[in-house]
Amino acid sequence: MQEIKKIATGSPWEDIVGYSRAIKIGNIIEISGTTAPGRNEYEQTVAIIENIKKVLEGLDASLDNVIRTRIYCTDITQWEKIGKAHGEYFGKIKPVTSMVEVSKLIDPSILVEIEFSAIVSQ
Template identity: 75%
Template sequence: MKEIKKISTGAPWEDIVGYSRAIKIGDVIEISGTTAKGANEYEQTLAIIKIAEKALKEFGADLSNVIRTRMYCTDISQWEEIGKAHGEFFSKTRPVTTMVEVSKLISPDILVEIEFSAIL
Protein backbone atom coordinates (compact mmCIF):
# COMPACT_ATOMS: atom_id res chain seq x y z
CA MET A 1 0.00 0.00 0.00
CA LYS A 2 1.30 3.44 -0.92
CA GLU A 3 1.94 6.01 1.77
CA ILE A 4 -0.72 8.72 2.07
CA LYS A 5 0.40 12.25 2.99
CA LYS A 6 -2.11 14.97 3.85
CA ILE A 7 -1.92 18.76 4.06
CA SER A 8 -4.19 20.90 6.19
CA THR A 9 -4.24 24.69 5.94
CA GLY A 10 -6.15 25.21 9.17
CA ALA A 11 -9.22 26.62 7.43
CA PRO A 12 -12.23 26.31 9.76
CA TRP A 13 -14.18 24.28 7.18
CA GLU A 14 -11.54 21.52 7.22
CA ASP A 15 -12.51 20.44 10.74
CA ILE A 16 -16.23 21.08 10.30
CA VAL A 17 -16.52 19.12 7.04
CA GLY A 18 -13.67 16.70 7.74
CA TYR A 19 -11.36 17.07 4.75
CA SER A 20 -7.75 17.79 3.85
CA ARG A 21 -6.58 20.61 1.59
CA ALA A 22 -4.49 18.12 -0.37
CA ILE A 23 -3.55 14.46 -0.37
CA LYS A 24 -0.59 12.73 -2.01
CA ILE A 25 -0.74 9.00 -2.72
CA GLY A 26 2.37 7.78 -4.51
CA ASP A 27 2.90 10.19 -7.40
CA VAL A 28 -0.70 11.45 -7.43
CA ILE A 29 -1.72 14.72 -5.76
CA GLU A 30 -5.36 15.74 -5.33
CA ILE A 31 -6.29 19.21 -4.08
CA SER A 32 -9.74 19.79 -2.64
CA GLY A 33 -12.13 22.34 -4.02
CA THR A 34 -10.40 25.60 -3.20
CA THR A 35 -11.90 29.05 -2.83
CA ALA A 36 -10.52 32.49 -2.09
CA LYS A 37 -11.63 36.01 -1.32
CA GLY A 38 -11.55 38.62 -4.02
CA ALA A 39 -13.66 41.34 -5.57
CA ASN A 40 -14.50 39.36 -8.70
CA GLU A 41 -14.06 36.04 -10.50
CA TYR A 42 -10.70 37.02 -11.98
CA GLU A 43 -9.17 37.95 -8.60
CA GLN A 44 -10.62 34.88 -6.89
CA THR A 45 -9.26 32.57 -9.59
CA LEU A 46 -5.76 34.05 -9.29
CA ALA A 47 -5.83 33.65 -5.50
CA ILE A 48 -7.15 30.07 -5.70
CA ILE A 49 -4.35 29.01 -8.03
CA LYS A 50 -1.77 30.56 -5.71
CA ILE A 51 -3.23 28.57 -2.78
CA ALA A 52 -2.99 25.37 -4.85
CA GLU A 53 0.57 26.25 -5.85
CA LYS A 54 1.54 26.50 -2.18
CA ALA A 55 0.01 23.08 -1.44
CA LEU A 56 1.82 21.54 -4.42
CA LYS A 57 5.16 22.92 -3.18
CA GLU A 58 4.65 21.13 0.14
CA PHE A 59 4.69 17.88 -1.85
CA GLY A 60 7.69 18.85 -3.98
CA ALA A 61 5.56 19.71 -7.01
CA ASP A 62 4.52 22.86 -8.83
CA LEU A 63 1.83 24.01 -11.22
CA SER A 64 3.56 22.30 -14.14
CA ASN A 65 2.58 18.98 -12.52
CA VAL A 66 -1.15 19.81 -12.73
CA ILE A 67 -2.91 17.56 -15.24
CA ARG A 68 -6.55 18.54 -14.53
CA THR A 69 -8.52 21.44 -13.11
CA ARG A 70 -12.24 21.48 -12.39
CA MET A 71 -13.70 24.96 -12.14
CA TYR A 72 -17.08 25.76 -10.63
CA CYS A 73 -18.52 29.26 -10.92
CA THR A 74 -21.78 30.92 -9.95
CA ASP A 75 -22.00 32.98 -13.16
CA ILE A 76 -20.85 31.27 -16.36
CA SER A 77 -21.09 34.59 -18.22
CA GLN A 78 -17.80 35.42 -16.44
CA TRP A 79 -16.03 32.44 -18.03
CA GLU A 80 -13.62 34.68 -19.94
CA GLU A 81 -12.35 36.36 -16.75
CA ILE A 82 -11.97 33.00 -15.02
CA GLY A 83 -10.32 31.54 -18.10
CA LYS A 84 -7.97 34.51 -18.43
CA ALA A 85 -6.72 34.07 -14.86
CA HIS A 86 -6.40 30.29 -15.36
CA GLY A 87 -4.46 30.89 -18.57
CA GLU A 88 -1.96 33.15 -16.81
CA PHE A 89 -0.71 30.06 -14.96
CA PHE A 90 -1.50 27.24 -17.37
CA SER A 91 -1.14 28.60 -20.92
CA LYS A 92 2.03 26.56 -21.51
CA THR A 93 1.23 23.32 -19.64
CA ARG A 94 -2.46 23.28 -20.62
CA PRO A 95 -4.01 20.70 -18.27
CA VAL A 96 -7.39 19.25 -19.16
CA THR A 97 -10.15 21.28 -17.55
CA THR A 98 -13.84 21.63 -16.95
CA MET A 99 -15.79 24.79 -16.13
CA VAL A 100 -19.39 24.56 -15.04
CA GLU A 101 -21.92 26.92 -13.54
CA VAL A 102 -23.42 26.00 -10.18
CA SER A 103 -26.34 27.70 -8.45
CA LYS A 104 -24.23 28.70 -5.45
CA LEU A 105 -21.11 27.88 -3.49
CA ILE A 106 -20.58 27.70 0.28
CA SER A 107 -20.78 31.49 0.76
CA PRO A 108 -22.43 34.19 -1.36
CA ASP A 109 -19.07 35.99 -1.56
CA ILE A 110 -17.43 32.97 -3.20
CA LEU A 111 -17.82 33.06 -6.95
CA VAL A 112 -15.30 30.39 -8.03
CA GLU A 113 -14.10 27.06 -6.66
CA ILE A 114 -11.38 24.95 -8.30
CA GLU A 115 -10.15 21.37 -7.78
CA PHE A 116 -6.70 20.27 -8.98
CA SER A 117 -5.14 16.93 -9.88
CA ALA A 118 -1.38 16.60 -10.34
CA ILE A 119 1.16 13.87 -11.08
CA LEU A 120 4.79 13.98 -9.99
Protein backbone atom coordinates in the same frame (compact mmCIF):
# COMPACT_ATOMS: atom_id res chain seq x y z
CA MET B 1 0.93 -0.17 0.80
CA GLN B 2 1.82 3.31 -0.43
CA GLU B 3 2.24 6.12 2.04
CA ILE B 4 -0.64 8.59 2.13
CA LYS B 5 0.28 12.19 2.93
CA LYS B 6 -2.55 14.53 3.93
CA ILE B 7 -2.18 18.31 3.88
CA ALA B 8 -4.25 20.75 5.91
CA THR B 9 -4.09 24.52 5.41
CA GLY B 10 -5.89 25.59 8.57
CA SER B 11 -9.12 26.54 6.87
CA PRO B 12 -11.98 26.31 9.37
CA TRP B 13 -13.95 24.34 6.77
CA GLU B 14 -11.44 21.47 6.90
CA ASP B 15 -12.40 20.48 10.45
CA ILE B 16 -16.07 21.39 10.18
CA VAL B 17 -16.63 19.32 7.03
CA GLY B 18 -13.90 16.76 7.73
CA TYR B 19 -11.58 16.84 4.72
CA SER B 20 -7.97 17.40 3.72
CA ARG B 21 -6.90 20.23 1.44
CA ALA B 22 -4.73 17.77 -0.46
CA ILE B 23 -3.80 14.12 -0.42
CA LYS B 24 -0.73 12.60 -2.03
CA ILE B 25 -0.58 8.88 -2.57
CA GLY B 26 2.37 7.62 -4.56
CA ASN B 27 2.84 10.07 -7.39
CA ILE B 28 -0.79 11.27 -7.47
CA ILE B 29 -1.95 14.49 -5.81
CA GLU B 30 -5.62 15.39 -5.43
CA ILE B 31 -6.55 18.84 -4.17
CA SER B 32 -9.98 19.64 -2.77
CA GLY B 33 -12.20 22.35 -4.13
CA THR B 34 -10.46 25.57 -3.18
CA THR B 35 -11.85 29.07 -2.86
CA ALA B 36 -10.34 32.45 -2.02
CA PRO B 37 -11.59 35.93 -1.25
CA GLY B 38 -11.65 38.57 -3.95
CA ARG B 39 -13.87 41.20 -5.47
CA ASN B 40 -14.52 39.40 -8.73
CA GLU B 41 -14.03 36.12 -10.55
CA TYR B 42 -10.61 37.08 -11.91
CA GLU B 43 -9.20 38.00 -8.47
CA GLN B 44 -10.66 34.90 -6.86
CA THR B 45 -9.20 32.63 -9.55
CA VAL B 46 -5.73 34.19 -9.18
CA ALA B 47 -5.86 33.86 -5.38
CA ILE B 48 -6.96 30.21 -5.60
CA ILE B 49 -4.12 29.29 -7.95
CA GLU B 50 -1.56 31.17 -5.83
CA ASN B 51 -2.76 29.27 -2.75
CA ILE B 52 -2.52 25.96 -4.57
CA LYS B 53 1.02 26.75 -5.71
CA LYS B 54 1.98 26.77 -2.02
CA VAL B 55 0.16 23.50 -1.34
CA LEU B 56 1.92 21.84 -4.28
CA GLU B 57 5.31 23.14 -3.14
CA GLY B 58 4.67 21.49 0.24
CA LEU B 59 4.27 18.22 -1.66
CA ASP B 60 7.45 18.69 -3.73
CA ALA B 61 5.40 19.60 -6.81
CA SER B 62 4.47 22.68 -8.82
CA LEU B 63 1.79 23.93 -11.17
CA ASP B 64 3.75 22.18 -13.94
CA ASN B 65 2.57 18.88 -12.44
CA VAL B 66 -1.13 19.77 -12.68
CA ILE B 67 -2.91 17.54 -15.18
CA ARG B 68 -6.53 18.55 -14.50
CA THR B 69 -8.53 21.47 -13.13
CA ARG B 70 -12.26 21.52 -12.46
CA ILE B 71 -13.70 25.01 -12.22
CA TYR B 72 -17.06 25.76 -10.64
CA CYS B 73 -18.51 29.26 -10.93
CA THR B 74 -21.78 30.90 -9.98
CA ASP B 75 -22.05 32.94 -13.19
CA ILE B 76 -20.83 31.30 -16.39
CA THR B 77 -21.15 34.62 -18.25
CA GLN B 78 -17.96 35.59 -16.38
CA TRP B 79 -16.03 32.71 -17.94
CA GLU B 80 -13.62 35.07 -19.70
CA LYS B 81 -12.38 36.57 -16.41
CA ILE B 82 -11.90 33.10 -14.96
CA GLY B 83 -10.35 31.78 -18.17
CA LYS B 84 -7.96 34.73 -18.40
CA ALA B 85 -6.61 34.11 -14.89
CA HIS B 86 -6.43 30.33 -15.47
CA GLY B 87 -4.62 30.90 -18.77
CA GLU B 88 -2.03 33.18 -17.18
CA TYR B 89 -0.90 30.26 -15.04
CA PHE B 90 -1.69 27.28 -17.24
CA GLY B 91 -1.33 28.66 -20.78
CA LYS B 92 1.82 26.62 -21.41
CA ILE B 93 1.00 23.71 -19.10
CA LYS B 94 -2.45 23.11 -20.63
CA PRO B 95 -4.03 20.64 -18.19
CA VAL B 96 -7.40 19.21 -19.13
CA THR B 97 -10.16 21.28 -17.58
CA SER B 98 -13.84 21.86 -17.28
CA MET B 99 -15.78 24.94 -16.23
CA VAL B 100 -19.36 24.60 -15.08
CA GLU B 101 -21.91 26.92 -13.57
CA VAL B 102 -23.43 25.96 -10.24
CA SER B 103 -26.38 27.62 -8.58
CA LYS B 104 -24.31 28.65 -5.55
CA LEU B 105 -21.23 27.83 -3.54
CA ILE B 106 -20.85 27.51 0.25
CA ASP B 107 -20.77 31.30 0.84
CA PRO B 108 -22.50 33.97 -1.27
CA SER B 109 -19.22 35.93 -1.62
CA ILE B 110 -17.51 32.91 -3.22
CA LEU B 111 -17.84 33.07 -6.99
CA VAL B 112 -15.26 30.46 -8.04
CA GLU B 113 -14.09 27.11 -6.69
CA ILE B 114 -11.38 24.98 -8.32
CA GLU B 115 -10.23 21.37 -7.83
CA PHE B 116 -6.79 20.24 -8.98
CA SER B 117 -5.19 16.89 -9.86
CA ALA B 118 -1.44 16.50 -10.31
CA ILE B 119 1.09 13.77 -11.00
CA VAL B 120 4.72 13.92 -9.91
CA SER B 121 7.77 11.78 -10.67
CA GLN B 122 8.46 9.06 -8.16
